[in-house]
Amino acid sequence: MPVIGIISDTHGMLRPEALSRLQGVGHIIHGGDIGAADIVARLEKIAPVTAIRGNVDVADWAQTFPETRSVELFGRRFFVIHDRNDLSFDPAQKGYDVVISGHSHRPGLQTSGGVLYLNPGSAGRRRFKLPVTVATLRIEGEAMTPEIHEIVE
Numbered sequence: 001m002p003v004i005g006i007i008s009d010t011h012g013m014l015r016p017e018a019l020s021r022l023q024g025v026g027h028i029i030h031g032g033d034i035g036a037a038d039i040v041a042r043l044e045k046i047a048p049v050t051a052i053r054g055n056v057d058v059a060d061w062a063q064t065f066p067e068t069r070s071v072e073l074f075g076r077r078f079f080v081i082h083d084r085n086d087l088s089f090d091p092a093q094k095g096y097d098v099v100i101s102g103h104s105h106r107p108g109l110q111t112s113g114g115v116l117y118l119n120p121g122s123a124g125r126r127r128f129k130l131p132v133t134v135a136t137l138r139i140e141g142e143a144m145t146p147e148i149h150e151i152v153e
Contacts, residue, residue: 002026002074005047006135008082008102011056011124012036014043017151018123021134022046027073031102031120032082037061054082054102070096074139084117091115098137098144107133107148118146126152 005025007018012035019042022028028047032054034040043049050073053065069080076097081087084101091099092113099117105128107121121133132152138145 001138001140004029004073004137004139006031006100006118006120006137007043007123008100008120009033009054009105009122009124010035010039011122012039013124014039015123015132015151017132018134019046021136021149021151025136029071029078029080029100031080031100033057033102033124034062034065035124040065050078050080052080052082076139076144084119105130107131107135109146109148116144116146121148123151 003025005022005028008031025047028043028049030051032052033056040049040051050071051065052069053062071078078098079091079096080100083103092115101119105122108119110117120135123134126132131150133148133150135148
């Protein structure tokens with residue numbers, strides 16, 4: 001059964017705990033605010049990566065990443081956008097199964113109109129009292145099982 005690793009808001013910091021949690025996934029999605037040129041290359045040593053740039057990704061290296069991405073993985077359609085508040089269309093009407101976002105640093109799972117909205121939270125430096133997290137999404141036939149993983153206590 002395929003598992004997708006989902007990470008966001010690394011802000012140039014790729015924790016060993018995040019790398020460990022992502023081991024064995026079939027694909028990784030980075031929801032933006034990558035923060036350093038080497039982060040995606042390091043993730044690609046684990047699995048293929050779909051990444052977008054976030055609002056802090058303003059350096060020249062970041063311009064190679066789009067602001068949003070649409071990707072099909074393991075029979076599901078994903079839309080990746082850094083700030084969910086910038087979503088300007090109804091993903092259900094466009095046939096998306098999952099919307100991946102970041103930006104808020106708050107992990108979250110919500111299903112609306114048959115679409116799973118998943119924010120993996122922040123895997124970078126802790127902000128305020130928010131947890132440091134990544135997510136996984138297991139796909140089994142028609143079922144999708146998302147899970148948020150706290151990687152640093």
